[in-house]
Amino acid sequence: MSDDSSQPLISDGSKHQQEEKIPLRESLFRYLGLLFICLITFGSYYIYDIPGAFGANVLAPFYHTSTINYGILYSVYNFPNMIIVFFGGYFIDTLFGLRKGALIFCSLVMAGQIIFAISASTRLFWLAVIGRLIFGLGGESLSVAQSTFCASWFQGRPDINLAFAITLGFSRIGSAVNFKTTPAIADHANIPTAIWFGAITCGISFVSCIVLILLDVYRGKKDKKEAVTNDPVKLTDITKFSGSVWLVCLAVVLFYIPLFVFVTNGTDFIQAKWPQISPSAANTLVSIPYYTAAPSPVIGFIIDKVGRNLSWMTFASVLMAVAHILLTFSSLTPYVAMIIMGVGYACMAASIWVTFPVLVPNIRLGTAYGLAFACQNAAVALTTLIVDAILQKTDNNWYYVEGIFIGCALLGIMVHVILVLIDIKEKRINVPSADMKQKVKEINKESKPILDTSINQ
Numbered sequence: 463m464s465d466d467s468s469q470p471l472i473s474d475g476s477k478h479q480q481e482e483k484i485p486l487r488e489s490l491f492r493y494l495g496l497l498f499i500c501l502i503t504f505g506s507y508y509i510y511d512i513p514g515a516f517g518a519n520v521l522a523p524f525y526h527t528s529t530i531n532y533g534i535l536y537s538v539y540n541f542p543n544m545i546i547v548f549f550g551g552y553f554i555d556t557l558f559g560l561r562k563g564a565l566i567f568c569s570l571v572m573a574g575q576i577i578f579a580i581s582a583s584t585r586l587f588w589l590a591v592i593g594r595l596i597f598g599l600g601g602e603s604l605s606v607a608q609s610t611f612c613a614s615w616f617q618g619r620p621d622i623n624l625a626f627a628i629t630l631g632f633s634r635i636g637s638a639v640n641f642k643t644t645p646a647i648a649d650h651a652n653i654p655t656a657i658w659f660g661a662i663t664c665g666i667s668f669v670s671c672i673v674l675i676l677l678d679v680y681r682g683k684k685d686k687k688e689a690v691t692n693d694p695v696k697l698t699d700i701t702k703f704s705g706s707v708w709l710v711c712l713a714v715v716l717f718y719i720p721l722f723v724f725v726t727n728g729t730d731f732i733q734a735k736w737p738q739i740s741p742s743a744a745n746t747l748v749s750i751p752y753y754t755a756a757p758s759p760v761i762g763f764i765i766d767k768v769g770r771n772l773s774w775m776t777f778a779s780v781l782m783a784v785a786h787i788l789l790t791f792s793s794l795t796p797y798v799a800m801i802i803m804g805v806g807y808a809c810m811a812a813s814i815w816v817t818f819p820v821l822v823p824n825i826r827l828g829t830a831y832g833l834a835f836a837c838q839n840a841a842v843a844l845t846t847l848i849v850d851a852i853l854q855k856t857d858n859n860w861y862y863v864e865g866i867f868i869g870c871a872l873l874g875i876m877v878h879v880i881l882v883l884i885d886i887k888e889k890r891i892n893v894p895s896a897d898m899k900q901k902v903k904e905i906n907k908e909s910k911p912i913l914d915t916s917i918n919q
């Protein structure tokens with residue numbers, strides 16, 4: 463990617479880099495692009511937890527099926543994504559290119575939700591499963607495309623952390639809003655209408671994707687300096703990823719298990735431990751981390767100024783461990799633990815995804831994000847199964863399940879400590895932001911010939 467024109471640093475290789483002033487028009491253009499980068503996943507984040515917003519006790523009888531079958535609506539999303547999302551990233555880097563890839567994934571998300579909505583209108587559960595499966599074929603890969611767009615548009619700029627944090631904060635608003643609007647629409651109208659509303663949010667994302675592609679064509683022309691040839695990306699490239707990339711993937715897994723798996727099952731846990739809390743308040747409680755992701759841009763802005771992403775990631779895993787320890791062993795109101803978890807999520811979301819452009823060259827970004835999301839989906843899917851099995855076998859003894867979450871969070875802290883030790887030598891992801899940006903430039907120079915994203919679309 464040759465978007466050096468947007469690089470604000472004068473690269474003299476020394477510590478005393480100065481920041482160039484970025485023209486206002488240039489920034490406005492980047493933030494216009496960011497608005498559409500945010501919007502392309504709004505629909506997919508909104509619809510992901512539509513089954514969760516109803517709950518098994520409402521949706522299973524609606525489809526005349528059992529509450530165990532209800533879980534299939536999630537597993538058909540996560541299980542295939544152990545593999546598919548990795549290939550999604552790989553195809554972005556090779557076959558489709560970023561723009562075509564984003565459009566294909568966005569279409570799959572919308573088609574999946576339309577089929578899910580038709581299934582609600584006809585009350586056919588097998589059709590709902592097919593709809594969720596098709597959504598899964600595009601949903602995660604679309605997030606890979608979004609991260610790659612964000613990295614392409616903001617690479618080398620001093621506000622890249624902010625951009626990533628805005629993207630995630632915005633998407634998570636979609637998740638949180640769903641928990642409120644879906645039951646409300648179902649109450650005022652009916653269940654199919656609430657699911658069709660999800661299809662409308664996907665339509666908005668689809669139109670936004672088309673606008674983003676047009677803007678990206680313009681950006682490609684604007685940023686391009688010279689046509690450069692690219693060495694083809696091979697699947698075996700992942701073997702060339704450094705140890706730090708694999709450790710960051712492990713950190714993703716260990717952080718997102720106690721987040722995603724807890725949020726999916728947390729309502730039952732809250733009600734088991736605090737029976738006085740109503741089902742709707744328990745629903746609100748578990749979605750607190752998604753609400754607190756909204757201010758993550760503020761944290762992203764601060765990280766842009768101070769850098770040291772790894773320290774923020776470590777802090778986030780500590781908060782995750784503290785939150786689960788409080789939920790398990792204290793009788794303190796669960797609001798405290800859920801807010802701590804939310805602050806941890808906001809810090810992690812604003813810091814971890816930005817480390818990839820420093821660790822892998824642009825030509826392999828899609829593959830790297832695909833790898834991280836594939837590991838995350840595999841871990842979430844497997845842990846969900848394990849959690850369900852433990853709860854069934856132990857007659858809902860949440861201590862065992864919480865043991866898994868606390869264990870993951872503590873292991874996550876250890877992984878971060880190892881990363882910190884490695885980074886003392888490598889000085890890549892725990893350094894001031896100006897130094898990180900310098901490293902991004904270096905890694906892309908080293909990996910020549912460099913792919914210009916504007917060519918491979």
Ligand SMILES: NCCCC[C@H](N)C(=O)NCC(=O)O
Nearest residue numbers: 507510602605630811835838
């Ligand atoms: N199903 C919701 C989309 C998840 C996308 C991706 N796997 C992810 O985890 N992104 C980061 C995040 O914090 O949502």
